[in-house]
Amino acid sequence: MTTSRPVADAVAAAAQSPQQLRYALLLQWGTRIGLAVLVASFLGYATGWLPAHLPPERLAQLWSQPVQAYLAASGSPTGWAWYRLAHHGDVMGLAGIAILAGCSVLSLLALVPLYAAARDRWFVALCLLQALVVLAAASGLYL
Template identity: 40%
Template sequence: MTPSAAPPTPPLDPEQAVYARWLARGNQIALAVMLGGFAAYLAGLWSPLVHRRDLASLWHLSAREYLQRTGVPTGWGWFGQLGHSDMTALLGIALLAACSLPALVAVAWRYGRRGERLAAALALLQIAVLVLAASGIIGAGH
């Protein structure tokens, strides 16, 4: 009995290919920053906010207690602490979360150039929702 061949995959729309290309590149960059920051943290290349030797004694704490004891900033406060190796690793995570934004901008631009106003508007609306969510303006009961 021979295994059945997988059905052929339909070709991607040009916008899907552009979105996928931008998303893949963003993921690669974010992963590199995350791994580089983590490696710098482990190697002790520059000072962290929370030293590795202290982590084991902090793991059992709730998030609130951890923040109180370590003084790690909340919200976007970490961005001002990028000079610390542990915060640099967080930059990679933030980039990973945001890598759909440039992909959406590229797709919105293509739709706009082609005159597909509704599709462009929907892509721009998605961008606005993501930016609003990341801004912290809308809180979830905090």
């Protein structure tokens, strides 16, 4: 049985570059880890294995408050200070979100050596610029 030329061409076109494979692999593992942290934090919070920073009954009382009043009454941190409370089940979910948001940065930075070896300076610059934009947004800086 012989393979027709259009089928062979379609299979060859479907082959992925090393850059695409590396990006996809790192993104896949980053999303898996982020999702696992989200699930673990929810299970830890829901079952009581992890202490809550803000007990659920108190949370219901504070929902209707303005942000500043909520922050003052709950003792919740702002910005990146949440990481100090990551051992609490209700805050640990933010770690999962941070992993999900950050895994694209690691994936992009992992492409830089591949593009540099291929002397593709434009793609090196684009990867670095995209990573910089995401990091600047995550830092809370207003440019």
